[in-house]
Amino acid sequence: MEKESFWHIRSEHYDKLFWTKDVSYIDAIIDACGFDSGDLVLDVGTGTGAIARAIQPMVSHVVALDNSSSMLDKGRWEGFSAIKWDIADRVFKDGLFDKVVARMVFHHIFDNLDKVFVRCFDLLKNSGKLVVAEGVPPTDDPDVVQWYTDMFRYKEERRVFTPGELIGFFEKNGFLNVKCNVHTMSGFSIRNWLENSGIEKDLQEKIMDMHVNAPDGVKEVYNMKITKDDCLVDTRNVIVTGDK
Ligand SMILES: C[S@@+](CC[C@H](N)C(=O)[O-])C[C@H]1O[C@@H](n2cnc3c(N)ncnc32)[C@H](O)[C@@H]1O
Numbered sequence: 544m545e546k547e548s549f550w551h552i553r554s555e556h557y558d559k560l561f562w563t564k565d566v567s568y569i570d571a572i573i574d575a576c577g578f579d580s581g582d583l584v585l586d587v588g589t590g591t592g593a594i595a596r597a598i599q600p601m602v603s604h605v606v607a608l609d610n611s612s613s614m615l616d617k618g619r620w621e622g623f624s625a626i627k628w629d630i631a632d633r634v635f636k637d638g639l640f641d642k643v644v645a646r647m648v649f650h651h652i653f654d655n656l657d658k659v660f661v662r663c664f665d666l667l668k669n670s671g672k673l674v675v676a677e678g679v680p681p682t683d684d685p686d687v688v689q690w691y692t693d694m695f696r697y698k699e700e701r702r703v704f705t706p707g708e709l710i711g712f713f714e715k716n717g718f719l720n721v722k723c724n725v726h727t728m729s730g731f732s733i734r735n736w737l738e739n740s741g742i743e744k745d746l747q748e749k750i751m752d753m754h755v756n757a758p759d760g761v762k763e764v765y766n767m768k769i770t771k772d773d774c775l776v777d778t779r780n781v782i783v784t785g786d787k
Pocket residue numbers: 550563587588589590591592593594608609610611614628629630631645646647648651652
């Protein structure tokens with residue numbers, strides 16, 4: 544599917560996704576950023592602006608960038624600079640930002656992720672910080688990673704990162720002092736996630752069935768709880784930081 548149509552469909556229900564507003568996840572990202580009140584921050588793949596809005600009170604200014612007008616149209620941008628642009632393309636001068644943040648964006652970048660890391664590196668001031676938050680499989684066990692990858696194939700075309708792979712992108716593209724914090728979102732509702740994913744009903748049911756009938760090893764590492772009409776899991780998210 545063409546990217547803008549994908550995001551157009553997803554934008555309709557995006558803000559109903561519980562995880563986008565999960566305060567513990569947002570707080571963990573803010574902690575990892577270590578903001579200063581004078582910081583100029585770039586929120587890459589800002590979407591409808593959940594992260595940009597949480598950051599704004601703590602810093603001097605937030606620039607919110609996204610290459611989907613459908614997603615940007617659902618946000619409120621008073622007090623921000625919002626820009627429709629692809630992060631892979633040059634738009635700002637180098638050395639401009641104190642922090643660059645990207646939550647749940649880089650798994651959507653398939654063919655030029657190294658270039659995007661280099662762009663982020665160049666956009667940072669010396670000693671600036673890149674903060675990337677991504678959902679990852681609940682463990683690095685190859686069987687679990689394979690189940691997670693197979694499950695996501697029914698939802699969207701995407702990368703599946705393990706924490707080590709994401710750290711590798713930072714290290715090979717020049718970042719120093721790379722650190723990885725793990726954040727668990729407890730009781731993540733698969734039903735809410737699927738109903739607001741923009742995918743067809745039959746695929747939603749297929750993915751729900753995969754969870755309900757997952758191998759015991761997957762259920763265990765997900766701390767899965769199956770209720771009458773939902774399935775709750777503990778998701779593993781990593782917040783990786785690297786300094787220029
Ligand atoms: C899952 S949403 C995350 C939105 C927001 N960061 C959040 O955490 O709620 C991913 C966003 O990344 C944007 N995106 C994907 N690839 C991009 C690129 N190359 N340049 C800019 N934005 C991109 C999409 O349009 C989408 O709005």
